[in-house]
Amino acid sequence: MMKSFRGGVHPNDRKSYTANKPIETAPLPNKAIIPVRQHIGAPCSPIVAKGDLVKKGQLIATTDAFVSGNVHASISGKVIDVGEYPHPGLGTCLAIVIENDGQDEWAEGIPLKRDWQSLDADSINKIIREAGIVGMGGATFPTHVKMTVPKDKTAEAFILNAAECEPYLTADHRLMLEESARIVTGVKIAMKALGVTKGYVGIEDNKPDAIEVMKKAFEGTGVEVMGLPTKYPQGAEKMLIKVITGKEVPSGGLPMDVGVVVQNVGTAIAISDAVTQGIPLIQRVTTISGKAIKEPKNILVRVGTTFREAIDFCGGFASTPEKILSGGPMMGMAEPHIDLPIIKGVSGILALAEGESNTGKQSPCIRCGRCLNACPMGLNPSMFSLLGEKNLFEEAVEDFSLLDCVECGSCVYACPAKRNIVQYVKYSKAQNAAKKAAKK
Amino acid sequence: MAEVKSNKELFNVSVSPHIRSEESVSKIMWTVNLTLAPAALFGVYHFGLNALMIILLGIVSAVFFEWAVEKIRKKPITIKDGSAFLTGLLLAMCLPPTLPAWMAIVGSFIAIVVAKHAMGGIGSNIFNPAHIGRAALMVSWPVAMTTWSKMTTSVPDVVSSATPLNILKQQGYDALISTFGSASNMYQAMFLGNRSGSIGETCTVLLVLGGLFLIYKKYINWQVPVVMIGTVGILTWIFGPAGFLTGDPLFHMMAGGLIIGAFFMATDMVTIPITIKGQIIFAFGAGVLTTLIRLKGGYPEGVCYAILLMNCLTPLIDRFCQPKKFGVRG
Ligand code: SF4
Ligand code: SF4
Numbered sequence: 001m002m003k004s005f006r007g008g009v010h011p012n013d014r015k016s017y018t019a020n021k022p023i024e025t026a027p028l029p030n031k032a033i034i035p036v037r038q039h040i041g042a043p044c045s046p047i048v049a050k051g052d053l054v055k056k057g058q059l060i061a062t063t064d065a066f067v068s069g070n071v072h073a074s075i076s077g078k079v080i081d082v083g084e085y086p087h088p089g090l091g092t093c094l095a096i097v098i099e100n101d102g103q104d105e106w107a108e109g110i111p112l113k114r115d116w117q118s119l120d121a122d123s124i125n126k127i128i129r130e131a132g133i134v135g136m137g138g139a140t141f142p143t144h145v146k147m148t149v150p151k152d153k154t155a156e157a158f159i160l161n162a163a164e165c166e167p168y169l170t171a172d173h174r175l176m177l178e179e180s181a182r183i184v185t186g187v188k189i190a191m192k193a194l195g196v197t198k199g200y201v202g203i204e205d206n207k208p209d210a211i212e213v214m215k216k217a218f219e220g221t222g223v224e225v226m227g228l229p230t231k232y233p234q235g236a237e238k239m240l241i242k243v244i245t246g247k248e249v250p251s252g253g254l255p256m257d258v259g260v261v262v263q264n265v266g267t268a269i270a271i272s273d274a275v276t277q278g279i280p281l282i283q284r285v286t287t288i289s290g291k292a293i294k295e296p297k298n299i300l301v302r303v304g305t306t307f308r309e310a311i312d313f314c315g316g317f318a319s320t321p322e323k324i325l326s327g328g329p330m331m332g333m334a335e336p337h338i339d340l341p342i343i344k345g346v347s348g349i350l351a352l353a354e355g356e357s358n359t360g361k362q363s364p365c366i367r368c369g370r371c372l373n374a375c376p377m378g379l380n381p382s383m384f385s386l387l388g389e390k391n392l393f394e395e396a397v398e399d400f401s402l403l404d405c406v407e408c409g410s411c412v413y414a415c416p417a418k419r420n421i422v423q424y425v426k427y428s429k430a431q432n433a434a435k436k437a438a439k440k
Numbered sequence: 441m442a443e444v445k446s447n448k449e450l451f452n453v454s455v456s457p458h459i460r461s462e463e464s465v466s467k468i469m470w471t472v473n474l475t476l477a478p479a480a481l482f483g484v485y486h487f488g489l490n491a492l493m494i495i496l497l498g499i500v501s502a503v504f505f506e507w508a509v510e511k512i513r514k515k516p517i518t519i520k521d522g523s524a525f526l527t528g529l530l531l532a533m534c535l536p537p538t539l540p541a542w543m544a545i546v547g548s549f550i551a552i553v554v555a556k557h558a559m560g561g562i563g564s565n566i567f568n569p570a571h572i573g574r575a576a577l578m579v580s581w582p583v584a585m586t587t588w589s590k591m592t593t594s595v596p597d598v599v600s601s602a603t604p605l606n607i608l609k610q611q612g613y614d615a616l617i618s619t620f621g622s623a624s625n626m627y628q629a630m631f632l633g634n635r636s637g638s639i640g641e642t643c644t645v646l647l648v649l650g651g652l653f654l655i656y657k658k659y660i661n662w663q664v665p666v667v668m669i670g671t672v673g674i675l676t677w678i679f680g681p682a683g684f685l686t687g688d689p690l691f692h693m694m695a696g697g698l699i700i701g702a703f704f705m706a707t708d709m710v711t712i713p714i715t716i717k718g719q720i721i722f723a724f725g726a727g728v729l730t731t732l733i734r735l736k737g738g739y740p741e742g743v744c745y746a747i748l749l750m751n752c753l754t755p756l757i758d759r760f761c762q763p764k765k766f767g768v769r770g
Contacts, residue, residue, distance in 0.1 A: 006766070009461070011459055011461070012459075167459065238766065238767065242766075248766060248767045249767050250767045250768070251765060251766070251767040251768045252767075253767065321451060322451065322452055323451050323452045323453075323454075323458055324451045329456075329457060329458040329459045330456060330457040330458075331456050331457065332458065333456065334451065334452060334453040334454060334455070334456070334458065335451065335453065336450060336451055336453050337450045337451065338450075352458065356459075357452070357458045357459060358459055358460050359454055359458065359459075359460055360460055360464070363465055363518070363521075363562075364561060364562050364563035364564070365563045366465055366468075366562060366563045366709055366710050367563060367709050367710050367712075367714050368468070368709045369709065369714045369715065369716075370463070372714060372715060372763050375763070376766065377766045377767075378763045378764050378765040378768075379763065379765065380714065380715075380762060380763060382714065404765065404766070404767070407456070409456050409457030412456075412457050412460065413457050413460055414461055414463070415460070415461075415463075416461075416463040416464050416465050416467065416468055417464075417465050417563075418460060420454070420455060422455055422457065423454075423455035426455060
């Protein structure tokens with residue numbers, strides 16, 4: 001058995017709803033709502049206007065800012081609006097709305113055939129950047145930024161994050177079973193761009209079939225496929241790196257500080273598609289699940305399709321959901337309604353039935369220490385809720401390393417008093433950032 | 441510009457995570473109550489009706505005071521969470537069985553109203569409420585609090601009404617052994633609970649079993665009772681009555697309120713350090729202080745004061761014993 005990381009929790013993984021369901025292709029939306037911000041970093045500006053005709057894969061919003069992600073049309077048709085629309089992560093956001101012409105026609109030059117072996121690192125990163133690829137596990141950090149090795153650092157290893165440690169989610173699991181060739185290509189390309197020879201694939205051992213398939217697929221490539229102990233948050237970058245390489249990313253640092261770059265399964269496939277076929281990121285595989293969904297599925301869906309359409313494709317609601325989540329139940333976001341577009345980072349849509357979410361009522365902290373034992377970052381989460389309650393966010397930052405918190409939710413999961421620690425963390429971080437900005 | 445689509449909140453939008461473990465405060469508290477129950481029932485069987493009265497009055501009044509304070513201060517009523525019940529039960533178990541039963545009500549008042557709610561309610565109190573209640577009674581009615589009954593069960597009459605620790609303090613070790621007849625008789629009596637003492641403290645075996653269950657449920661850390669009891673054992677052995685290494689650790693470990701204190705009070709999560717490192721320091725300190733009071737102090741028993749004293753140090757210990765952070769060397 002591999003050594004695990006310290007802390008963590010063991011929520012019921014509830015993956016059986018969809019783990020054995022092959023990926024189905026969702027119908028194209030009648031209109032695609034495509035926000036100009038689907039990533040961490042600078043927003044893009046639309047380069048099309050109302051009335052324009054666009055083709056699938058055509059660039060429709062971009063920016064010169066390095067930390068950003070290009071946006072492409074996910075269907076062919078007419079731009080019928082450019083305006084503020086609901087957004088799963090930001091409330092609302094400027095979006096380009098394309099009415100489907102039913103042709104599903106590619107923009108010129110796509111798809112193409114490209115021999116990636118002859119490309120150098122810079123051209124690979126350029127392609128990735130142009131294709132608008134962002135981290136598809138949910139963090140949506142622009143991939144080309146992660147893949148660009150700073151001058152003063154050297155990359156030593158690449159890790160494919162296939163842990164998929166969030167309960168319910170099975171999109172990466174299915175991709176590993178069904179799309180192993182593209183994953184292998186994506187990993188090889190990433191390793192070439194980084195100039196590394198060491199590669200790892202980390203999969204939680206609750207997916208033995210995926211481990212087996214990946215082992216076969218990566219045979220002879222020198223990439224090591226590893227079954228990891230199933231424990232949340234195994235898929236958090238820092239934990240994954242620790243378990244696989246034994247190295248701890250320093251507090252406040254990035255994986256690159258220990259010479260490692262981590263990418264997720266969906267991202268590897270996007271890299272493969274972009275580099276070998278010139279296809280930008282316009283679709284993704286996502287898991288639609290939860291007790292309130294009639295037929296939970298893994299679906300391949302175009303960006304800009306609404307949650308409602310995706311849920312309808314899964315037979316609609318079986319009962320009135322109490323919560324709608326984009327992402328998993330540990331770190332995902334609760335959404336107020338379902339008229340929201342699926343964007344690049346939506347790794348799952350969950351409709352939790354009454355009682356399924358079990359958040360409980362917050363009561364005073366009894367100092368039981370369970371949150372400390374659960375925290376993979378070695379923090380004292382109880383203090384975040386106590387100090388947050390009193391608005392003492394500066395103390396939380398300085399004395400208790402608030403900024404090291406990755407908001408994984410393990411502490412809250414474990415807390416018998418149902419303290420909403422992550423809520424206080426988010427609040428305190430925002431307050432702290434605001435205060436810092438005001439000081440400048 | 442298109443109108444912003446209605447953002448009406450149809451669904452619950454509370455912050456992540458959206459699933460929680462089954463653990464709850466009341467589950468923990470009621471489990472602790474349950475694990476204490478056998479030793480408490482033994483106390484009733486052993487000491488008789490007055491012990492039962494004390495336990496009942498202790499619990500009922502503690503729950504009542506909790507309800508009343510919360511009612512008056514217009515706070516949510518939390519009597520169902522089992523914590524006031526626990527305070528009442530623990531307090532009663534630490535009282536002498538001959539105490540006028542109404543005094544338990546006074547103890548509960550001090551414990552719940554003063555030691556718990558005046559300090560901010562559950563989670564904010566520095567001292568173990570049951571111990572504060574007991575200490576207050578000790579100060580108010582020192583005679584009643586140190587008068588011990590004969591037991592009702594059929595044990596050799598030679599076991600006088602004084603507690604073993606009292607006999608040790610006043611008459612010495614040889615007198616102690618002769619009260620029980622022999623050393624092995626004594627160990628057996630102390631293990632099974634056939635001795636004088638507070639209502640719930642005597643039955644070592646039932647208390648240890650209850651404590652083991654809490655360890656198994658991960659509600660307490662095994663290090664705390666082991667370190668505290670072990671420290672007392674080792675120190676009392678080293679500093680024996682007839683010089684170095686002549687003590688009787690076995691006796692001391694089972695005597696007085698050490699077993700109940702180490703398993704059920706030095707593990708009271710609210711009033712002890714939050715990290716395991718800190719808890720070990722706490723337990724060690726409590727063990728040292730207990731021994732010091734027993735061997736050198738004016739009282740025959742020191743568990744209650746030792747734990748209360750260490751409670752004061754909890755914030756300090758917490759400050760120095762923080763968990764090891766990920767990505768930070770050292
Ligand atoms: S788990 Fe909850 S009750 Fe326990 S110490 Fe942490 S915040 Fe407090
Ligand atoms: S949310 Fe933050 S404090 Fe809580 S367990 Fe995760 S890293 Fe630790």
